[in-house]
Amino acid sequence: MRTITLTGEIDLAQEPQLLELLLTAQGADAVEVDMAGVTYIDSTALRCLIKLKNRMIANGRRGVVRIKNPSGNVARIFRLCNLDKLFMIEEGLRAPLRG
Numbered sequence: 115m116r117t118i119t120l121t122g123e124i125d126l127a128q129e130p131q132l133l134e135l136l137l138t139a140q141g142a143d144a145v146e147v148d149m150a151g152v153t154y155i156d157s158t159a160l161r162c163l164i165k166l167k168n169r170m171i172a173n174g175r176r177g178v179v180r181i182k183n184p185s186g187n188v189a190r191i192f193r194l195c196n197l198d199k200l201f202m203i204e205e206g207l208r209a210p211l212r213g
Contacts, residue, residue: 115180116142121151124159133162140169143176150183155191167200180204 116139124132139145145166149155163179171177180202181192189205192198 115144115146117146117148119148119151123154124152125154125156126158129158129162132159133165136162136166137169140166140173141175142170144178144180145170146180146182148182149185149188152184152188155188160191160195160197163197163201178202 118135118139120132122128136145136147147163163181167177167179170179179200181189182204183206184192184203186205189198189203192201192203
């Protein structure tokens with residue numbers, strides 16, 4: 115499993131760097147994205163994560179993307195967008211949310 119750690123605010127301004135970073139893991143079967151240090155995300159971050167999952171699957175990989183340690187607000191964004199059905203969300207020490 116490949117681990118990628120993200121921090122700060124992730125919005126349109128960070129898209130090129132975020133996409134480049136995430137796509138370095140497109141050859142992996144599973145990717146863990148640690149978001150403990152992320153304070154804000156917008157649709158840009160969600161789109162980049164979806165692109166990663168799609169590229170993984172297109173490369174014949176399993177396409178498992180696990181979102182670890184999101185803050186309550188970040189986890190809520192995933193749920194509001196129904197992306198907790200696409201990604202495994204693990205909030206801190208609580209049991210993983212899986213759709």
